[in-house]
Each structure stands twice: as C-alpha cells, then as structure tokens.
Amino acid sequence: MWDSVVAAATIAALVAVPPLEPGPPAPPATAPLASPSAVPSPGSGANAPTEADGTPLKTIARVRSTTFCSDFAAHANNAIASAVRNDGTIGHTIVLLEGPNLDANPIARHNEIASLAALSDQLYKDWKNGDQEVKRLRALADKTTDPAEKQDLKAFADWLGGALWRQRKIGRDLDGFVAYLNTRDMMHIDESTAQANLGVYGMADPSTAHGIPGEFAQPTGPETYPSPLSINYDASDTSQAEAAAKDFSQRVRSIVSDETEAAGAGDTAASHC
DSSP: OHHHHSOOOOOOOOOOOOOOOOOSOOOOOOEEOOOGGGSOOTTTGGGSOOGGGTOSOOOOOEEOSSHHHHHHHHHHHHHHHHHHHHHHHHHHHHHHHTSSGGGSOHHHHHHHHHHHHHHHHHHHHHHHHHHHHHHHHHHHHHHOOOHHHHHHHHHHHHHHHHHHHHHHHHHHHHHHHHHHHHHHHHTOOOHHHHHHHHHHHSSSOGGGOSSOOGGGSOTTSOSOOOOTTOOOOOSOHHHHHHHHHHHHHHHHHHHHHHHHHHHHHHHHHHTTO
C-alpha cells in the first residue's frame, strides 16, 4: 500500500566521475573558514546533526587565501551543511513515523501530521539551498583551467549533489504521504456531512457505494459507475507510516554511500587549495 502512496516517477541518481589521484601537496593553509555547524537552519533546532554524529561529510577548515579557493570552501561548506541538516531531519522523520500517534486520539494525529508536514518543508528548503551551492561548485569547475582541478571539483559536486537529490526524493515522498493522510481526514463523515450526503446521494457515506444512485447513475446503463470515494483501505495509517519509515531507512544507506564518496572527493578537490 505504501508503494501506492509515494510518487511513481523514478529519476536516475546523478552519476559521478570518480576522482583522480591526489595532486602535489598543497601550500601551507592560511585562511580559516566557518564550519556548517555555525550556519543556522530555520526550524532545525536541536535535531540538526553535527560532525560528531557520525556523518562522513566533514567541513573544509582551511584553504589558501585566493578568491577561487575561498569561493570553493564557502560553497562546499554551505552544501555540506544542507546535506547534514537533511540527514538529521530524515532521522527525526523516521522516528516520528514509527510512533503510534496516527491511530491515536484526534489531537495526537493532528499534531503528528503537522510535524510531518513541517519536516517535509524543511527537507525541501535544505535541499534547495544545497542544490544551489552545488551548482555554484560546478560553475567553479567550469572556470578553472587546471584539468585535474576541474575533474576533482566536478566529482565532488556530483557525489554531493547525488546525496542531496536522494534526500529530496524522500522529502517528496513524505509530502505525498502527508497529502494522503489529509485526504483521509477530509473523507471523515461527521453528522452534518452525513445529513448532506443523504440529501445528495441518498446515503450517509458514499465511499461505501459500488455505484452512484438515482440521477447520478449513467443514463445508458446500470448503476455501476464507480464512486470516486470507493477506495479500499486495507491498512491502518500507523502501519502505512511504519512501512514508510522502513522504506526511508533503507534509502538512507544510499545517501550515506554518496556522502562517503563526496567526502573523499572533497578531500581530493581541497588538496588543490
């Protein structure tokens, strides 16, 4: 059932070019740069992970004091910060989906849906910010005339961009699940809605109908026109959420793999500065 909730379109992951062997040793580093942990994330709060949380991505702390190297480090650190924050948001999402609140009382259900919607929005914002920084890294790669530097910087941007895009796809599927939950709530039949349905459809809950009665039936055939509300929900919302959590957890492995490759490629690209 979870497969019917998420988007059906499949977009191929970004294909990265493997990094070349590291070049000659870089000159002594001189210009310190801020780490992503110093970059604030709206709404991330205490859930935003840091390097101590085990992410393979590490900040670029020092580079030569040149315009190119400073721009590289700034864009790289901003993109890394977005990816790391998304790692934390996805972890929080999985924990929330594994809870029982969707089938608990209406207040707990409302609060969980609102929290999931906020997490989906945060995933999109951080992906968008990170994607813009990755594009700037690719623009830097296009500017350099050193073939090895160009290759290494592009490889780093591709691996990091791939991790960010995988995070974006989880956010997109989470957004679809929230829309599904909201649709279920809108289909809830209260007393006033039941009275209105009786006047229009001749029944309190049209979702139980196998056809539309009276003047709503097909004029040239039997009353077998399928109701748009006739959907067979054979799983609880909590079990749907648990399936989503399991799916997201499995997809995190690919994100970590891309981030690990990005970390190595980032070290190689930074060796030029």
